[in-house]
Amino acid sequence: MRLQSNRSPTERMNPLAMKSVNAIGLLELVRQHGRISRSTLATVSRLSKPTVSDQIDSLLGRGLVLEVGAGKSSAKGGKRPTMLEFNADFGRILCVDVGAESTGFASADIVGKVRRTLRLPTRPERGARSVLKTIRRGIAELIGSDPQAEGLRMISIAVPGIVDVRNGVVLETDNVFGWRNLALASELTGAFSLPVHVDNDVNMAAIAELKSGGNEGPRNFVLLRLDTGIGAGVVLGGAIHHGAHWAAGEIGHMVLNTPAAAGPASPRGYLESIVGADRIYERIRRAIPNIGVDKWAALEACSQSRRPPLLRTFDDFTLHLGSAVANVAAMYDPEAVILLGKPFPMLLGKITEVTRRLIPWPLEIRLSSLGEDASLQGALAAGLTLTYEKIAFSLQSQAV
Known part of the structure; x- marks a missing residue:
């Protein structure tokens, strides 16, 4: 009673x-x-x-x-x-974005002002231990360069792949890294005696997008990012949707035709094996051997070509992307699908055309205003939120 x-x-x-x-x-x-x-x-x-x-x-x-x-x-x-x-100098938030080519680092005060940045080559082909060594080196440099910032600090890190956010474990990464069950948070906590937050890099970019929209931005959206891999950060009700197995947004595994569904699964995923930057570049290079090394410049040349094979390649590429956006829209009914990545400015029109043909209800499809450091920005935003929660908890504990 x-x-x-x-x-x-x-x-x-x-x-x-x-x-x-x-x-x-x-x-x-x-x-x-x-x-x-x-x-x-x-x-x-x-x-x-x-x-x-x-x-x-x-x-x-x-x-x-x-x-x-x-x-x-x-x-x-x-x-x-x-x-x-x-007191902005009550502590520092140390942010990391692990990319295939380089790893970005930033040290920010607890009002979010970035005090120092650093970028180091990642070299994932050398294995997880080598990448961990790079991460530890970058964090140590940030801490060592700002000795007067005492007190509360934490590490917030964005990584590719499926991440158990609760335990800070990278469950699985793409074929570039090949990590499995890497206890990243434990590794870094052991090295620096700091709390560590780990999440998927596209989820972190979606957090940055949510933060940049403020109170006027959408609270239900999907951020789609394309590079060597393709992934989505799903925001529902103003929070990241991680899924039951931490795999929400792994749309590289989306299958868009039934013959592919009848065959063996690709470890990389059906969609990513079609639209990944390296895969589309291989298809274009077979037609134009001397195309150059810039993958997205090659795609732009393909889009402007009058040669039927190249036009078919470009149309197939945009059809797959547009269909993926339509499937995401059908699944989540978001306010917006936001596109982040170098190729999207030249693809926006085609993707919108395909999606609107397939989806009968209104859907905003637009480019993100964030740049290449979107995941680093998101790591900072997530770190700030967790730091404020930690401060609030300490004030509550003091009063008990």
Whole structure:
């Protein structure tokens, strides 16, 4: 039996729990406003000035908030207020994006300002241990270059393949890396004694896309990225959909014709074996042996050619991509399908044409405004969220 109470949930909280709620709320207000005075905090939060003063003193003592000089006097004059600011140097978030050719690194403060970047060659053909060594080297350089940023730090890392996000294990990667059950989070936690968050690189790019849209952007969308591989980041209700086996968005395994379904499965996946950058380049190069080494430039030349074999190759390529987008739209009914990757500007029209022929309801198909560092941006956004959650948890624990 549930006892009835006329008091609100807030009134029923014990005083220590109330203190933690107040501290978390005030810290978030300071972070949002940039610089703010105690009196303005009291007005905005609707807390009493003594409560605000008490909680701010606690946050100052923990190093989460700084006093940064005097602000402007009110219209009535009087003493200038002491301004408060969220301490961006309370710690650092170390972000990593592991790519087939190079691995990007960034060190950011906890308001999201990037302080340093670094890029190192990946060389996946040398095996997982070699790539791990590169990752450790990059992280060590970032930490060593900023010794004054003490306190809370975490590592947020984007990797290709299927990732058990809960345990930080790379379950399976594509044929470039060939990783299986790599306990990446444990490896890096052991090396640096820091919390580590790992997710798929396209999921991280989708997080960056979600962040860039702000409150006005779509909350249900699919980000499609194409390079050597093809993958999707599925965002439903403003959160990444990982699936029961962490494999949501692995659309490289999508099968678009029944003869292929009747045959043996490709380890790489049917769709990726057709539209992967290396595969389409092989088909074009058979027709034009001296085409050059830039895969997407070769595709553009193919699209502009008057030779029937090349035109058929281009049309088949765009038909597969358009059909894949249509299947994604039929499965998730997203507000938008957002395309990220070098070839998509020249493919957008054809993909849209195919998709709209196959899907009878409205669907926005557009290019992403993010660049090649989208996964690194997403790793930072994910790291910021987890860092704020960790700070909030520490404030709650202190009040218990």
